[in-house]
Amino acid sequence: MLEELVARVQVRIELLRTQKQLDQCNEQFTTILESIGQGACLFDADQRLVLSNRRYAEVYGLAPEMIRPGMTLSEITELRYSVGACPVVASDEYLAWCDSINSRSSSQDWSMELKSGKVIRVHHERTSDGGWVSTHEDITEHRTAERQIVHLALHDPLTDLPNRAALKPKLDAMLEQHRTQGSSFAVLCLDLDRFKEVNDVFGHNVGDLVLSLAAKRLSEVAHGAFVARLGGDEFMVLVEADANSIAQLADVIISALSEDADIEGARIRMGTSLGVAVYPADGDSAADLMGNADAALYRAKADGRGVARFFEPQMDKWLRERRALQRDLQAAISQQQLSVFYQPQANIGGDVTGFEALLRWNHPSQGNIPPSVFIPIAEESSLMIEIGAWVLQEACREAASWPRKLFIAVNLSPVQFKHGDLTGLVRSVLIETGLEPERLELEITEGVLIDDQERAISTLGHLKALGVRIAMDDFGTGYSSLSYLQSFPFDKIKIDQSFVRNIGLSQSSAIIRAVIGLGRGLDLPIIAEGVETTDQLAFLTRESCDQVQGYLVGRPRPISDYGKHVGRADEQPVSIPPDMPRNTVEIETQKGRSKILSLGQDRAPTQT
Known part of the structure; x- marks a missing residue:
């Protein structure tokens, strides 16, 4: 009996020792399970929970005590659905999907987005007893x-619009569709x-x-389009x-x-030009459509900006030729x-x-390229x-170098007002060449004043302070010429040749009379450009225009052809051409008319 009792006690002691070891192991396992950052769970073959850690409940927004061993997967799923920690599909559909996963022998990995916005990544392994x-x-x-990261790779950080990298696949998809x-499209x-x-x-x-702001406006008006x-x-x-x-x-x-914007206290004048290419007429690939839309845009800008142009086949050739001319023009500067x-320019006398x-x-x-072609390219x-500085x-x-102290008129481009130190350039040229400032006449068009009038007026003021003269060129062709005369004290007004060309039309004649009258009222000399016929000269003389310029006076030539007029040769006597009208005593002296006609004896039919 004693031996049997001792044996039982020994067995009991051994069992207690084993249980203690098991408890220690379980405690260690629980510690390890709770220490991992992921939620973990073990289900048996009957889809009942064997064990899980606190993180498993927390991942789905549940209190740890809500999940207990013995609960079925269905019960736990219902708990998750009750707090919205579930996929967007119905619970029975989700459970059916889980069954399909459990039936697979291989391990599975997937990510699911919950209704709450959370994204959960799950790793699933089958166990040998049929659980997981x-x-x-x-x-x-x-x-x-x-x-x-993906958004940044495919979107512009400033405007948050899709960028070029996002455009290409979108355009390819639209082409396929x-x-x-x-x-x-x-x-x-x-x-x-x-x-x-x-x-x-x-x-x-700014x-x-x-x-x-442009991106915002564009997105608003092009709603539904890909911008x-x-x-x-x-x-x-x-x-x-x-x-x-x-x-x-x-x-x-x-x-x-094109609506102006007030930004950082500045009034910004906005505007856009636009080119359009249409599939399939204008291209069957992304490269063709983008290239042709760009060609149409280039043409729109050449046509005066602020307009839209649809692609036309000849535009591609035109654009290639224009870009080639730009390259050639750059070389032309260094190759003289x-x-x-x-x-x-002459007075009426x-x-x-x-x-x-x-x-x-x-x-x-290609020979002589018209200024109307290459000047816009340069601008x-x-x-x-660089070209403007060289011409000046x-x-x-x-x-x-002329013995006679005649005026020299030089055109200024709007571009020269916007970039660089124009006043400093003019000052240095006057000093270097020794030309008296009062002999230099700088001609500007309304375009100089349109873009940034305040800055342009300031620059003109600094130029005039140097002693040079400022002339308003192409007067009457813009919308605000009169207002600009009020903004700045110009020294001369040039009547645009389009009015002189149509001098026989009542509207053009009325405009010329008005401009000449305006000049008298402001005590400004008026010069008419594009004078080609004696009839035009007669009209301008009757109206007391101060000066004339055009083929009737003389064509643009190398200065060597005008040596006698700048004082480098003796003045030759002039003869009255056969077409000189004889009944013009009341207009002007015959001598003065003859001088003008003699200057332009080789006049051409059109003005350039």
Whole structure:
């Protein structure tokens, strides 16, 4: 009996020792299970919970005591659905999906987004007894970071619009869709007019605000379309619409982006030009459509900005030729292909009072390129700054060498007012060439004043302080010429040749009379350009116009052809040409008319 009792006691002691060890193991296992950052759970073959850690409950927004061993997967799922920690599908559909996962022998990994917005990553392993063990990790922050990275890769950080990287797959997808459907869509390419000037004048911070505002306006008016910023001030819009709707949208975009903006206390004048390419007529690939929309945009800017142009096949050739000319023009500066011609200006008495310096380009293979072609190209690039400085230097150097103290008129481009130190340039040229400031006449058009009148008026004031004269060129062709005369004390007004050309029309004649009368009232000399016929000269003389310029007076030529007029040769006696009218005593002396006609004996039918 004693031996049996001892044996039982020993067994009991051994069992207690084993239980203690088991308790210690369980405690260690629980500690390990609770220490991991993931939720963990073990289910048996009957889909009943064997064990789980606190994190498993917390991942799904449940109190740890709500989940107990012995609960079924269905019961736990209902708890999750009650607090919204569940997928968007119904609970029975979700449980059916879980059953399909449990029936697979291999391990499974998946992520699910809950109604609450959380994203949970699950790793699932089958156990040998038919149950399973799984881990549940909250990867919401990680997924958010991933999405932010993807968003940043595909969106412009300034405007939050899709960028070029996002545009390409979208355009490819639209091409595939519309090829299948046999339908059309449009690619609109646009950029902001005069945006570089905004950066130069107001700084990049204001420029960024202008871009953000433009993106906002564009997104609002192009609602439903795909709007992307390609970089800089260039945007692209993909829109599904017919031709009429596309044209209407283009007009709406131009209108929206042409409204001035008050930014950082500055009044910013905004504007845009727009090019359109339509699938499939204008291209069957992303590259073709984007390139052709860009060509149409380039043409819109060349046509005066603030307009929309649909792509036409000849535009591609035109754009290639224009870009080639831009490259050639850059080379022309260093290869001395540019020259300055001089056109005389005379008073009504026929005496030459000065010359206008006119730029000419003799292209090595294309011959003489008209200024109307290459000047806009130069103004679109930085070339106009260099070319303008060279023309000013050359004209002043030449005029300083004349024995006769005649005026020299030099045209200034709006570009020269917006970039660089124009006043400093003129000052240094006058000092270097020795030309008296009062002999230099700087001609500007209304375009100088349109973009930033306050800055332009300030620059003109500094120029006039140097002693030079300022002339308003092409007067009457703009909308605000009269208001500009009130803003600045100009020294001369030039009547645009379009009015002189149509001098026989009552409207043009009335405008010329009004401008001459305005000049008398303001005590400003008036010069009419584009004078080609004796009838035009007779009219201008009757109306007491002060000066004339045009082929009737003289063509633009090298200054060597006008040596006698600048005092380098003896004045030759002039003869009255056969077409000189004889009944003009009341208009002007015959001598004065003859002088004018003698200057332009080789006149051509058109003015350039």
